[in-house]
Amino acid sequence: MRPVLAHLSDGESKRSRAVKDAMAAEFALTDGEQAELLPSGRQRTIDNRVAWALTYLSQAGLVERPQRGIVRISDLGRQALDANPEQISLKVLEKYPAYIAFRNRTREVETPAEKALPAAEPSATPQDLLEQAVRENGAVIENELLQRALALPSIGFEDLVMKLLAEMGYGHAGRVERTRASGDAGIDGIISQDPLGLDRIYVQAKRYATDKVIHRPTIQSFVGALMGAQGDRGVFITTSSFSSGAREEAERVAFRIELIDGARLAQLMLRHGVGVQAETTATLYQLDEDFFEAL
Known part of the structure; x- marks a missing residue:
C-alpha cells in the first residue's frame, strides 16, 4: 500500500x-x-x-x-x-x-463466536477464513456501490433504482418504468405488477449525501404524492438515512410504505447483482466418511 x-x-x-x-x-x-x-x-x-x-x-x-x-x-x-x-x-x-x-x-453479521475467532488464529478452519473473506469483500463493495450511486446524476440514480427493483422481481408480469423528469408530482417511478397496470407500486428515489437525514415531513410529502396518484403502496429509496420520526410516519399512515436507506440499498444491489460482477468462486471439500465406511 x-x-x-x-x-x-x-x-x-x-x-x-x-x-x-x-x-x-x-x-x-x-x-x-x-x-x-x-x-x-x-x-x-x-x-x-x-x-x-x-x-x-x-x-x-x-x-x-x-x-x-x-x-x-x-x-x-x-x-x-x-x-x-x-x-x-x-x-x-x-x-x-x-x-x-x-x-x-x-x-456486523458475525456471531459472538465468530468475533472471538480472528482469521489469523491457528484454529480457524478454511470455512472460517472463507466466510470472513466474503464478509470483508461484501463490506468493501457495498461502500463502493453507495459511493458510485452518489456520483450518478439524479436521472441516472433513478434508472439505477428501477433496474434494482426489476432485478428483485418486481414488475415481471407487468413493467418497471421511470416517470418523466418534469411533472412527476413527487413520483420517480411506477411498478406495474400486472400486464394491465391495475396493481401499482409508486417509487421515489432521492440521491442525497450520506450524512443527510430524511425526516417526517418528507415522508408526508410522499404520502401526498401517493394520494395524488390514487395509489396505496410506495417505496422510498435514498442514499442517505431516515430519522426515527420518518420511520414512525411510514408505519403510522394507512398506506404501505417501504423505506430503503443507503446501507440497505447497497446490500440489495450486491445481493441481486446490480453494478457488480462475480470475481472468484471457491469450492471447499470435506472428507466423505460414508464413502470410506462403505468400502
Whole structure:
C-alpha cells in the first residue's frame, strides 16, 4: 500500500489503470509476472493487488476517488507517508476511524463466536477464513456501490433504482418504468405488477449525501404524492438515512410504505447483482466418511 500511496504523492489525479501499470514498473515485474492471472483467470494478479491496495487506502481516507476510475492522495495520505517511511500495513490503517468503521461493518453479521475467532488464529478452519473473506469483500463493495450511486446524476440514480427493483422481481408480469423528469408530482417511478397496470407500486428515489437525514415531513410529502396518484403502496429509496420520526410516519399512515436507506440499498444491489460482477468462486471439500465406511 505504501508504494501505491507514494506514487500518488505528487497530488495529481490519476487513473487506476495508470497506477496499476506504475506498480508493475515499480516492482520490476517481468512480462510473465505481469501476465500472471488469478486462479479464476479473470484478472491479472498485479491488477488485483493494486485494486485492493487502493480500496483499503480509500476506506481509511488516505486516498480519494473524485470520479469514476480516478484516484488521488488526501491530506491524511500525505501525513501517513511521512509517519510511515517503511510500510503501510493493515495495522497502520487501524489508526484511522474511517477504516475502523469499515472493519466494523464487516463484522456486523458475525456471531459472538465468530468475533472471538480472528482469521489469523491457528484454529480457524478454511470455512472460517472463507466466510470472513466474503464478509470483508461484501463490506468493501457495498461502500463502493453507495459511493458510485452518489456520483450518478439524479436521472441516472433513478434508472439505477428501477433496474434494482426489476432485478428483485418486481414488475415481471407487468413493467418497471421511470416517470418523466418534469411533472412527476413527487413520483420517480411506477411498478406495474400486472400486464394491465391495475396493481401499482409508486417509487421515489432521492440521491442525497450520506450524512443527510430524511425526516417526517418528507415522508408526508410522499404520502401526498401517493394520494395524488390514487395509489396505496410506495417505496422510498435514498442514499442517505431516515430519522426515527420518518420511520414512525411510514408505519403510522394507512398506506404501505417501504423505506430503503443507503446501507440497505447497497446490500440489495450486491445481493441481486446490480453494478457488480462475480470475481472468484471457491469450492471447499470435506472428507466423505460414508464413502470410506462403505468400502
